[in-house]
Amino acid sequence: MKERLLYIFLLCTSVITYGQVNLSLEPDKYEYNGRDIVNLTVTLELNGGEYEQQTAFQLPDLSKFTIIGSGSVTNTLVDPETNTVIIQKITRLALEPKKKGKIKIGSVLVTVSDKRYKTEPFDIFVKDIERKTLASDDVYLNMEIEDKEVYKDQPTIAVLRVYSKNIDNFRKVKNIHLPKQDNIIVHPVNFIKSDIDPSGYGNMASQILAVFMVFPNEAGYIEVPSVSASVNTFSHKNKILSNKVKLSVKKLPDNAPVGFKNAVGNFSVNVYNASQEKIEVKKPIHIVVKVSGEGNLTDLHLPKIQLSPDYEVFAPKITSKVMPGKAGIKGEILANYVIIPNKAGDILIRTENFAFFNPAAKEYTDLGEQTLSLNAMSHDQVLEAQSTVEKVNEYTNSFLETVNSPVLKTTSFKIKQKDKFNWNTLFINLGILLGLFFIYLIFKSWQKKRITIKENVSQKPVLGSVAETENEIRKNLKTDVRDYFAYLETLKEKEDFGQFFKTVEELDLEIRNQHSKGSADDFRQYIEGLKGLTLAEEYRKISQKIQIEKYSPIKSKEGISELLKDIVYLYSQISK
Template sequence: MQHRLIYILLLFTSVISYGQINFSITPDKTDYTSKDVINLTIILELNGSEYNQQTPLRLPDLSKFNMIGSGSVSSGYMDPETNTVITQYVTRVALEPKQKGKVKIGSVLVTINNKIYKTEPFDVFIKEVDKKSVANNASNDVYLNMEIEDREVYQDQPTIAVLKVYSRNMDNFRKVKNIHLPEQENINVHPINYKKSEIDPSSGYGNMASQVLAMFMVFPNEAGYVEVPPVSASVNTYNNKNKILSNKVKLNVKKLPEGSPESFKNAVGKFNINVYNASKEKVEVKKPVSVIVKVSGEGNLTDMVLPKIAASPDYEIFAPKITSKVAPGTVGIKGEILANYIIIPNKAGPISIKTEEFAFFDPASKEYVDLGQETLALNAFSHEQIAESRTTVEKVNEYTNTFLETVNSPVLKTTSFKVKEKSKFHWNILLTNIAILLGLFITYLLFKTWQKKRKLIKETVPPKPLGSVAETEKEIRERLKTDVNDYFGYLENLKDSGDYLKFFHIVEELDADVRNQYFQSSAEDFRKFLESYKGSAVAEEYRNLSQRIQMEKYSPVKSSEGIDELLKAIVNLYSQISK
């Protein structure tokens, strides 16, 4: 009897103590689609001030979900009836399912007063979303899907997105054109490539085939919940043009750790800084000097704030010209950014040019790296000191170089004949310069003589009789025929110098001249003309090349290899057209 009484008392005590701690987890619903967000609410309520929470909440295995957000809030109050302190902790967790079907969510654990409490596990059901044709073509449906595997990144850290097209009819893949990557203020998007992959007939998505259309990098520039907008494309058919959209993707962008250096702006990745004098000549007071600040590495290279040259009373600074040699890498944009500053020394003697302090965040080590300042030491000379140190031959070379710079042309790069300063006297250089000047003068005289003779011949030649309309049109076309080889040489020079803006402007001039040669005002009319004049293969190649030129022109990241391949295609096509 005594043992039964003790057992009843212990049972009653455990029931009372269990009622003092309420620990539960509830979802917002039990049935979801693969595009829904699962919101879990975890409530821990402590009735009494004698309870001590020894560990934070330990979540179950959530590897079958993507955690896109979480947050906690606590509150406390005094119960007037029982005079007991009640403390409540509420935690919200947002999940995105990775798989379909029945998925179990395990128990949440917490330790209070050396005792482990847990919630009851439960199941949620994930079903597939009913797909609808965005192209408004029920028989030949086409779908775009944007896939981002790594959806949890730091601010300004890139993640790679893959754009795929799905369709039951493989013939639809060649009709997908005009891909437009997403644009939004809180993300920066840079294309990796637009190369189409081989068609995969068994994509695992129903009975549809798939093909990779493009790959691009997404740089979120703010922390928190970021949604990448859909990618758009068009499906071109003989009857109409339909616009299709991909899905949206949610990113969980982590805030950068606390304790960043004062010199940290927004550089995320791994970088190095180098500052050097681009000119090999002596530095003269009140004369411009080209100083380059080079930032190299891999990360958000094209979007970060570059370190500037610090101001100083010893010199004047002008706004830099920014050039880049970058390409997509594995963890960001890799390459180098060159900031070409014009510096004018204000005094003679030693001058120290310093950059601003620079720091970056390394996502691999999760640490900030402070590179500090970079310094370039220059020794400026006065005009009198420079003049006294020059020999007579060096003065002649300077005058020759100045003349060659004024007559430079895109066909003959006469600046390549410029004479560099030498410590020794070379008769060959002097004679070469004199020969060039004499050659230019003789060429000028011969050109004037040829012009006079041509004028006399025109005056003496009788007018030709008028021919037929076809003969006249042929004669006009011959006169208007464009010498495309001049364009090709000029474009080659622009490609080598990296002046891509001028490059695409000259390409447009070349296209306009060739169209005028055949009396075609628009590109579409010219394509139809080529189809009947040169064949459908040349017309299709002209259309594809026009699209490729537009994509390269407006691409934020241009590579020398891509421009070189584009120039080869331009030379090949326009050489055929102008024959």
Template sequence: MTQKIIYVLLTLVSVISYGQVQFTMKSDKTDYNGKEIVNLTIVLELNGDLIQQSKLQLPDLSKFNMIGNGSFSQAVRDPETNVAVDQYVTRIALEPKQKGKIKVGSVLVTINNKIYKTEPFDIFIKDIEKKTIANVSNDVYLNMEIEDREVYQDQPTIAVLRVYSRSIDNLRKVKNIRLPEQENINVHPVNFKRSEIDPSGYANMASQVLAVFMVFPNEAGYVEVPAVSASVNSFSVKNKIASNKVKLNVKKLPEGSPESFKNAVGNFKVDVFHSSKDKVEAKKPVNVTVKVSGEGNLADMSLPKIEESPDYDIFAPRITSHVSAGISGMKGEILAKYILIPKKAGDLIVKTEPFAFFNPAEKEYVNLGQEKLDLTAFSHDEVLEARSTVEKVNDYTNTLLETVDSPVLKTTSFKVKEKSKFNWNVLFINIAILFGLFVAYMVFKYWQKNRNIIKEKPTPKPLGSVAETEREIRESLKTDITDYFAYLENIKTSGDYPKFFQTFEEMDLEVRKQYFQSSKEDFKQFLERHNGSFVAENYQELLHKVQMEKYSPITSEDSLNDLLTDIVKLYSVISK
């Protein structure tokens, strides 16, 4: 009998020494209000030769929205037994959906073919935060819905703004939607197209989607998306309403990012190219474009720049964006157009900065490295020697045609484009044009001479009122503004930008003379009196745009297109 007792005691001691398991779950507190997050901490301690055979099986959490979760492991030493213990800690952040007492069930885990569980406990939620917190007379509600609330830093998530009301007529009154603005998020609209009205929405109220937008959180941690505001317009009053706020669990990007990584998250491609087919000439400007294409945080990320080099000078780029909303971010392309000036003739290599991005789909960093562009700069003499005889004649003809300063005669349309093959027809056409211009000039001089000799005495007209006399003088001084429009279009096409701005100044002066206004400020006041303040402000703004483009280090055909459109619209109104 004594031997049996000793055997049992030895067995118990060996089991205890073989392994111990401590498994607990607790919340940070027991009472919460609806705006607070419930934080659960699950601790699993293994002491001895123990193997965890299953993942943690969480209880039913359908009464909560899971905001985020995370886990880590560490080795700790038990202060009582001075034995090393493996500790596994899991933390879960929950957002309660309802108020009152909620029971949190047990967490299960299997270790060495045995199931362990934590003790269940109760928490109490006081006042739950409603989804639709904003209303007008308890009849119009805004709700911001974000389904994916766990994303990486700089990774987008889709937000949907929906309006609810018991009266379908009130849905049409919601206008002036203002998306949230905050330093730790970037917001880009997808569309403001209203959906069809759903007559049986939340709480039997009619609903309609007002807007869809993307939210790019730019910092890790818990980020709160501010409310979206709007206005409800009625005949008597204009009320402002706001949606609910949404909390995001923004995961920090993984460790081990390349040195060239800045903040690009998505999937991208980088290209660098020289679009012109003309030969690169030393000490003359060259257009080089860096294109970044793909999908992700394209509109907010840092673009790779062109590295500086002792072989060339480089100026700040002009950024052109062609971006639209995609499935996993903003997609399209962004062009950075640089101007380089080679310092000497010879071969030169244009390099971009190293570029890397994080691909959230693959959960890995992609290092694209540097993109290179090989260019060969020629001296001015080498460029001239490479031209054929016909090209030299064409260049001389084009220079002569550009010197003809007349908005009526569209001489720039006769300019000859460079040809790779010898074309006798082009040469004969150029000679015929020059001869025709010479004959026209001689005929004009002969007609002008005869006109000065033979003059008929005009019949005196009866004197009218001062207003009539002023109108007649103005009609005699009136300039055909359409000729200037056509001439500006030809100059823009030819690429002679300084001539473009000079012609605009001449046109503006002619128009001001037509209305007897010597200075631009007097002309602005004249327009404000006769055409209204709107036209006068547009005139002042147009002059400012012209000055900005005139002294900009980079002038492109796209910017001149927009500027010419504004000029035609405004001066067509002024010259009516």
């Protein structure tokens, strides 16, 4: 009887052995240093083909860690002795601790054949960073990033500190080079050194050397490279490197609007007309597309102005007014477009659709397209719309521009368009006109007397042909363009760009008057016949470039220098 009971017990034990479920969760070790990676292995073993895994592994709360890697593998084999199917599923996790000390890791849950299994919880201990005992002259860098889990294109703040037992070493650290890598964009915040903190790790003092922003531009696990610096002494120069930091970059949600490109933050878009004059057909105006807010402002794709047969649009000039903020770069980016209306009447200017992802709200915001309605007028309509005061002012300004010279700068008396009529300005300008008229009469009288005296003294014989005589007269009346070039150079150095363009117009008018050509088109045809097609085409291009630079609201000394070189070359060739 006892033998039978033993036989039955052994038989039941073997059946249980051949058909069972084993679930385990094990770390690679139980004590870690501050920079060690915690490796967890989840193993599920199914002994017997009748078992079926119904749910995936339900991991414990891992909010105290940053998951920097994971992977799974499934192995299936058959025991040849017992003919039992064994299925083994293994999942491994690589974790980076966010805190020090004792950390509890909970149970892993799984459901197999309508039965729930779980592992036993356990504790691990994360020790503080073990630092080597340094000599008094040792210096090392440490890069600290508090927020290591961000969205793609969302910034995170990095702080660079220097540690040393010898405070005198801090002034020797120079030539800081921030990390560079294709999958991150780094923007410096400041390189202002902080006060020295004497209570650092291991009885070492510390000092903040730099603060910068890191913008990851791809999802996944990204390692921020080391920051380098040099320690300069009288005898040698050493290069030191900081630690590397791993970031967990979250992928942006999939439901992105049509207008979304790479804008992450909180932004607004505004379109407005920066030109003060009336909008006239075939005359350039300035339209500004302004994007303001905070986020990856300096790296986002700005919404462009859409093309239309109603107007011509040229490539914009980009200017920025930005500064570091708490959630990225904040300020505004201005795209200044030069637009030339092609027709009279209502013109609707549209921008591309623009959308952004707000990390705080964790959702997309679609601003759509921005529109600006303009009313363009023909030249006759502009003249009809002018008031009597505006017509008087325009006539006065035209006269002053005509008689202006580099010596007598009468354009400084030009009238600016104002809503209210200034009688004092009108009387002053009328007085100037009368004074110039009397001076002109005196000059003509003096010139007439001088000619009469010359004729009485001697009669110059007529030599050569009529053409030679005409060339001689033109040569005598010819203005030395070098005086204009010198004056334009002076205005450029003073950055008096308004007077610069007025003098350019005076130079062009003077040259055209010398060749008896009133309009620019007639003068261009004259140049083509006299100097060739190449110089005539150069005259047209530089005239257009002058107009674009003149009406541009943002002028730089470098751009004016390039324009002046072209002007000197062109008019020197024409005056030969």
